[in-house]
Amino acid sequence: MNSTLIHRRAVLTALLAASAAALPLSSLPALAQGDPLPSWTDDQTKQAILTFVDAVTREGSPDFVSVPQRIATFDNDGTLWCEQPMYVQLAFALERVKALSNQHPEWKDKQPFKAVLDNDIEALAKSGMKGLMELIMATHAGMSTAEFETIASDWIKTARHPKFKRPYTELVYQPMLELLAYLRANGFKTFIVSGGGIEFMRPWTEPVYGIPPEQVVGSSIKTEYKMQNGQPELSRLPAISFIDDGPGKPVGINSHIGRRPVAAFGNSDGDLEMLEWTTMVSGGKRLGMLVHHDDAAREYAYDRKSHFGKLDRGLVEAPQRGWTLISMKDDWKRIFKFQ
Amino acid sequence: MNSTLIHRRAVLTALLAASAAALPLSSLPALAQGDPLPSWTDDQTKQAILTFVDAVTREGSPDFVSVPQRIATFDNDGTLWCEQPMYVQLAFALERVKALSNQHPEWKDKQPFKAVLDNDIEALAKSGMKGLMELIMATHAGMSTAEFETIASDWIKTARHPKFKRPYTELVYQPMLELLAYLRANGFKTFIVSGGGIEFMRPWTEPVYGIPPEQVVGSSIKTEYKMQNGQPELSRLPAISFIDDGPGKPVGINSHIGRRPVAAFGNSDGDLEMLEWTTMVSGGKRLGMLVHHDDAAREYAYDRKSHFGKLDRGLVEAPQRGWTLISMKDDWKRIFKFQ
Numbered sequence: 001m002n003s004t005l006i007h008r009r010a011v012l013t014a015l016l017a018a019s020a021a022a023l024p025l026s027s028l029p030a031l032a033q034g035d036p037l038p039s040w041t042d043d044q045t046k047q048a049i050l051t052f053v054d055a056v057t058r059e060g061s062p063d064f065v066s067v068p069q070r071i072a073t074f075d076n077d078g079t080l081w082c083e084q085p086m087y088v089q090l091a092f093a094l095e096r097v098k099a100l101s102n103q104h105p106e107w108k109d110k111q112p113f114k115a116v117l118d119n120d121i122e123a124l125a126k127s128g129m130k131g132l133m134e135l136i137m138a139t140h141a142g143m144s145t146a147e148f149e150t151i152a153s154d155w156i157k158t159a160r161h162p163k164f165k166r167p168y169t170e171l172v173y174q175p176m177l178e179l180l181a182y183l184r185a186n187g188f189k190t191f192i193v194s195g196g197g198i199e200f201m202r203p204w205t206e207p208v209y210g211i212p213p214e215q216v217v218g219s220s221i222k223t224e225y226k227m228q229n230g231q232p233e234l235s236r237l238p239a240i241s242f243i244d245d246g247p248g249k250p251v252g253i254n255s256h257i258g259r260r261p262v263a264a265f266g267n268s269d270g271d272l273e274m275l276e277w278t279t280m281v282s283g284g285k286r287l288g289m290l291v292h293h294d295d296a297a298r299e300y301a302y303d304r305k306s307h308f309g310k311l312d313r314g315l316v317e318a319p320q321r322g323w324t325l326i327s328m329k330d331d332w333k334r335i336f337k338f339q
Numbered sequence: 340m341n342s343t344l345i346h347r348r349a350v351l352t353a354l355l356a357a358s359a360a361a362l363p364l365s366s367l368p369a370l371a372q373g374d375p376l377p378s379w380t381d382d383q384t385k386q387a388i389l390t391f392v393d394a395v396t397r398e399g400s401p402d403f404v405s406v407p408q409r410i411a412t413f414d415n416d417g418t419l420w421c422e423q424p425m426y427v428q429l430a431f432a433l434e435r436v437k438a439l440s441n442q443h444p445e446w447k448d449k450q451p452f453k454a455v456l457d458n459d460i461e462a463l464a465k466s467g468m469k470g471l472m473e474l475i476m477a478t479h480a481g482m483s484t485a486e487f488e489t490i491a492s493d494w495i496k497t498a499r500h501p502k503f504k505r506p507y508t509e510l511v512y513q514p515m516l517e518l519l520a521y522l523r524a525n526g527f528k529t530f531i532v533s534g535g536g537i538e539f540m541r542p543w544t545e546p547v548y549g550i551p552p553e554q555v556v557g558s559s560i561k562t563e564y565k566m567q568n569g570q571p572e573l574s575r576l577p578a579i580s581f582i583d584d585g586p587g588k589p590v591g592i593n594s595h596i597g598r599r600p601v602a603a604f605g606n607s608d609g610d611l612e613m614l615e616w617t618t619m620v621s622g623g624k625r626l627g628m629l630v631h632h633d634d635a636a637r638e639y640a641y642d643r644k645s646h647f648g649k650l651d652r653g654l655v656e657a658p659q660r661g662w663t664l665i666s667m668k669d670d671w672k673r674i675f676k677f678q
Binding site (some may be wrong): 070071145187198199201206211214215216220223224225226227231232234241247248250251254255256257258259264273276278280 | 412539552562570571586589590593595596597616619
């Protein structure tokens with residue numbers, strides 16, 4: 001027996017012991033029959049989800065929603081996976097700048113590239129949105145869509161998170177995976193609606209979240225169809241096509257889905273318009289939820305002052321709109337599968 | 340018994356008699372067991388479809404395609420429904436100009452509106468693409484997406500085709516409805532990829548074709564998210580967002596679907612890039628088909644010189660690429676359900 005197996009067995013034993021000790025006997029039958037949300041604490045937040053799903057799926061319910069109309073949308077960064085210490089896609093862009101730098105000797109003296117190569121985070125921050133766009137164009141354009149898919153897929157397989165030392169695709173929130181599966185089991189179609197790049201996400205959303213490419217909405221750059229050596233390809237151009245963030249999210253939802261969601265999940269001020277668009281309807285039960293990052297021990301704690309995933313206006317708007325804040329600390333028994 | 344019922348019974352009797360007379364006995368069991376394409380003549384074209392579906396869906400076949408990859412895309416105008424004597428959406432725009440003209444007294448003296456109000460087709464044609472865009476902006480923008488959906492839905496319910504005197508939604512091709520259902524029964528996800536307006540199509544594609552809004556790709560104008568009297572809405576702006584035609588079709592497919600189709604169906608030169616993108620792959624069986632309008636008796640006959648749905652380059656490219664031309668006259672036993 002190797003050490004990994006021993007470790008796994010020890011963890012399993014500890015988990016079983018902990019479960020038996022922590023759970024009241026009365027809740028065991030529910031678990032045995034398959035609690036759909038086992039990583040969620042049995043509290044008001046979990047109850048809000050169960051109550052909503054019951055209300056919109058039970059025949060005869062005044063809030064019944066037909067299956068085709070059961071659309072649920074999820075932000076990605078900070079809602080389905082970890083967005084600290086920086087967006088995963090930004091980590092990708094920075095590593096691509098380093099990987100491509102010997103083809104671009106001019107970058108040594110040119111911002112924002114110099115800042116990236118010098119690991120000068122302050123100078124990088126100073127370059128602002130303009131600098132960020134330059135980095136994206138230099139690393140995300142100038143190749144075919146097929147080539148970019150290979151580059152992004154290869155990177156996501158090998159890159160590791162600086163704190164957790166694990167692939168980013170293991171830094172997805174276990175309670176949200178359960179929520180996605182639970183909604184789908186109840187006839188919902190689940191969509192990602194993210195400010196992140198649509199083609200950065202699509203190669204891995206199906207194996208990781210069970211969400212196929214055609215149900216991923218995101219930001220994009222322009223592409224152009226052309227024949228290259230007698231074969232058709234889509235060439236990625238250095239020009240923004242669409243920013244799927246803030247007020248762009250309802251626009252992206254309308255463009256890609258063509259229906260108004262009945263449930264939406266986010267974590268930052270960039271998600272508020274999506275939650276407004278979903279929940280501010282006359283008649284009918286709707287669900288809006290914001291993941292609140294308040295668990296410095298198991299993940300990160302941040303909201304109003306964060307560079308990534310800032311949640312400020314949302315903390316004010318949530319109670320006014322009837323949106324639920326999900327406390328990672330209190331509402332989630334575990335955050336990652338490996339914990 | 341009213342006359343409609345009498346008529347129906349007569350038609351049914353005639354159909355049964357015709358079937359029994361025309362079909363060799365050997366094909367009757369296949370029909371009894373449910374021929375999936377009963378409106379298609381039993382010829383090479385039908386066989387090409389059956390052979391393709393068998394090749395990509397049979398376990399162990401060298402051309403097997405997994406269910407998530409079974410994407411089939413369909414042009415709309417001229418491929419799924421009638422596009423003569425003009426695109427249905429253009430008929431809608433012209434009628435909207437007339438309906439709105441008393442709010443716009445200036446249109447009486449201003450092209451291309453004057454041409455519409457005077458029924459002056461020649462002057463309208465002269466106004467070209469620029470004129471067409473002006474008509475679209477005047478009739479398709481300046482309201483919320485919800486308002487536009489109501490306007491378009493109401494129109495499609497009451498408008499009648501000038502030749503067939505029936506709702507446009509009855510002028511869908513019965514053989515193509517059977518093909519859509521047959522592909523779906525074999526694990527395909529069916530998409531519309533049309534040069535037409537995405538929001539013009541979405542209100543009726545689900546009841547008419549079984550294609551939900553999220554599987555409709557089309558041309559679009561820009562929309563903007565805003566709060567109006569304390570309610571969120573998407574406002575339709577007089578600016579083009581995307582033209583889903585010609586080389587735009589692979590771009591639209593990539594943006595909305597994120598996978599390359601394995602089968603594509605069109606009828607005009609505006610569909611050729613979609614068929615190239617679908618079929619020009621190394622390895623794996625693919626299907627590209629073009630509906631050829633060669634039936635003046637039952638529908639219309641047109642190709643190289645048509646204003647709408649011109650098929651010129653496609654007639655040259657089809658044999659080179661291995662695409663099948665569907666002869667409406669020879670390959671389709673009937674065109675519309677009511678015939």
